[in-house]
Amino acid sequence: MSLPATRTLVLIPCAIALNIVLGSTVQQVLKLPIYLDSLGTIVTGVLGGPIAGLVTGALTDLIWAYVLPSPLAAPTAGPFAITGAVIGVLAGLWGWLGVFRSRRSLDPPVLAAAAGAALAVVLVVLYTFTHAYTNPASVTLSEGVFLVVALVYAGLVAWALFIRRDAGAVLALAAGLVTGIVAALVSSPIAAYVFGGVTGFGGDAIIAAFRFTGDTLYQATLKQGLLSDPLDKMIEFLLAFTILAALPRRMVARFPNGDRVLEPIA
Amino acid sequence: MAAVAGAALAVAWGGWVAGAVVTVSALAALRAGRLRRVAVTALALTPVVLSSLAVNALLPAGGGGLAGALAALLRLLGATLPPTVLFATTELDDLLIELEARGLGRRSALVVGSALAAVPRTQARAVEVIEAQRARGLDTEGSWRRRLRGVLPLVAPVVIGSLAEVEERSLALETRAFGAPGRRTLLRRLPDSRAQKALRWVLAGLLVAGLLGRAVAVLVAPR
Numbered sequence: 001m002s003l004p005a006t007r008t009l010v011l012i013p014c015a016i017a018l019n020i021v022l023g024s025t026v027q028q029v030l031k032l033p034i035y036l037d038s039l040g041t042i043v044t045g046v047l048g049g050p051i052a053g054l055v056t057g058a059l060t061d062l063i064w065a066y067v068l069p070s071p072l073a074a075p076t077a078g079p080f081a082i083t084g085a086v087i088g089v090l091a092g093l094w095g096w097l098g099v100f101r102s103r104r105s106l107d108p109p110v111l112a113a114a115a116g117a118a119l120a121v122v123l124v125v126l127y128t129f130t131h132a133y134t135n136p137a138s139v140t141l142s143e144g145v146f147l148v149v150a151l152v153y154a155g156l157v158a159w160a161l162f163i164r165r166d167a168g169a170v171l172a173l174a175a176g177l178v179t180g181i182v183a184a185l186v187s188s189p190i191a192a193y194v195f196g197g198v199t200g201f202g203g204d205a206i207i208a209a210f211r212f213t214g215d216t217l218y219q220a221t222l223k224q225g226l227l228s229d230p231l232d233k234m235i236e237f238l239l240a241f242t243i244l245a246a247l248p249r250r251m252v253a254r255f256p257n258g259d260r261v262l263e264p265i266a
Numbered sequence: 267m268a269a270v271a272g273a274a275l276a277v278a279w280g281g282w283v284a285g286a287v288v289t290v291s292a293l294a295a296l297r298a299g300r301l302r303r304v305a306v307t308a309l310a311l312t313p314v315v316l317s318s319l320a321v322n323a324l325l326p327a328g329g330g331g332l333a334g335a336l337a338a339l340l341r342l343l344g345a346t347l348p349p350t351v352l353f354a355t356t357e358l359d360d361l362l363i364e365l366e367a368r369g370l371g372r373r374s375a376l377v378v379g380s381a382l383a384a385v386p387r388t389q390a391r392a393v394e395v396i397e398a399q400r401a402r403g404l405d406t407e408g409s410w411r412r413r414l415r416g417v418l419p420l421v422a423p424v425v426i427g428s429l430a431e432v433e434e435r436s437l438a439l440e441t442r443a444f445g446a447p448g449r450r451t452l453l454r455r456l457p458d459s460r461a462q463k464a465l466r467w468v469l470a471g472l473l474v475a476g477l478l479g480r481a482v483a484v485l486v487a488p489r
Contacts, residue, residue: 007436013380014428014435017388025392026420029406030413039425055377063381235417243422251433 005256008048012056015040019060020068034232038087042240045091046100047255053088060084079194083187087179087233091240092257094175100261102245103168118157121174152231153177156238169241176237180230187229188221388428395423 023037030036041060045053058081065078094100157170191207207224244252244261252258396406399419405412 006439007432009377010380010436010439011429011432012377013384014388014432016381017384018425018428020385021388021392022421022424025389026396026424029396030416030420031406032410032413032417034417036417036421039421040428043425043429059378059381063378067378067382068385239418239421242418243425246422247426247429251429254433 007255008052011044011048012052015044015056016060016063020064033228034235036236038084038233039236039240041084041088042091042236043244045088046095046240046244046261047252047257049096049257050089050092053092054085055088057084057086057088076195079190080187082190083183086186087183090179090182095257095260098260099171099175100241100244101168102263115170118170118174121177122153153234156234169238172237172241173234176234177230179237180233181226183233184222184225184229188225189218191221192217388424391427392424396420
């Protein structure tokens with residue numbers, strides 16, 4: 001494996017700082033139910049490759065939990081370094097596959113292909129959700145939120161296709177949804193085993209509610225994760241896509257995987 | 267080494283092993299005069315502790331009840347305290363220099379050190395962006411729809427600012443032969459005694475044995 005480029009090595013710490021600052025300060029200002037703590041990981045994965053993304057994701061949580069001095073530190077974040085690493089690897093994969101490339105053509109075939117990919121993802125998501133929420137009591141509890149996730153997804157896809165006319169945004173959204181599901185699958189066992197389902201974030205009440213309807217600890221954390229992670233990752237992926245599309249070409253091109261993000265000229 | 271072994275063993279075994287790890291960490295912190303900082307971190311976990319106890323006390327017995335909650339908490343403390351003690355007692359610079367001397371490479375040392383230094387800078391930039399956007403009419407107190415519209419205007423400038431910083435710094439590093447091959451001579455080394463070396467080997471052995479034992483116990487347990 002060749003040595004990582006200097007640029008990637010400089011990107012990683014800046015991305016770690018981005019994760020921490022966006023995830024704490026900006027998130028507190030906006031007070032929305034999204035974490036916003038993976039944007040640095042996503043951008044690093046897309047621009048620097050899966051390994052860079054992995055390092056960023058893992059180190060963010062480790063530094064946030066153990067090394068940062070007190071006002072900013074979040075000691076409960078440490079064990080979730082695994083999730084961060086997974087998100088970074090996936091982002092690198094999507095970036096390498098060209099998912100984050102801006103595709104501003106209006107050709108019907110391109111738009112149709114994008115819509116098709118989006119639909120495929122929705123089917124996968126439906127499959128996962130119906131298999132996770134088998135307990136009838138908790139299904140009614142979560143149907144509302146699941147509907148919100150689906151509506152937000154549909155709304156964002158429509159915006160991407162019709163207002164921005166950028167098929168790439170749809171792919172980024174779909175990738176975000178899938179990544180969110182994977183992230184939920186990875187982090188719920190951690191939340192259950194290391195924390196007993198109580199991490200100090202807002203989701204604890206939801207986990208408790210699920211357990212009250214009779215779920216085991218692992219089921220409850222999984223369900224809560226599936227409610228919050230896909231929404232959050234979808235939004236973050238779209239944000240990353242929008243920002244990358246707005247950057248000057250020269251800045252993007254200098255990164256190792258930058259050529260996978262830039263659209264061909266002409 | 268001690269931090270990793272302690273944290274991993276605490277999570278794997280739980281129960282009294284975790285309790286022992288917590289005690290050792292506390293003692294180490296006391297000896298180094300850093301008990302206050304470690305206690306602050308432990309206190310930061312208090313909301314978690316309280317809600318965990320509340321949740322588990324109120325739920326039907328299926329979730330393992332109070333005993334299960336306490337066990338999980340002990341694991342959590344055992345996993346959190348050793349790394350905290352490590353970083354509270356070791357100057358980060360010394361740690362990085364020592365790792366680099368043992369062959370980790372100056373690049374990795376740069377990454378961790380820069381990340382820490384970058385956080386206050388990025389924080390200041392984020393605050394500037396927030397205030398600037400608020401002055402231009404961005405709504406952060408209104409309905410969730412308006413706040414959602416505020417995400418991109420707040421996030422994008424911070425990210426782009428960071429990327430611009432990456433650009434500048436990598437240029438600066440490249441002109442200073444950062445990427446050049448060859449080892450560097452180090453100015454400062456930490457003292458290391460034979461007792462410390464021996465202790466490290468013992469801890470490594472304990473870690474391997476502990477994890478293997480736990481794995482065996484789990485696999486052999488009657489269904």
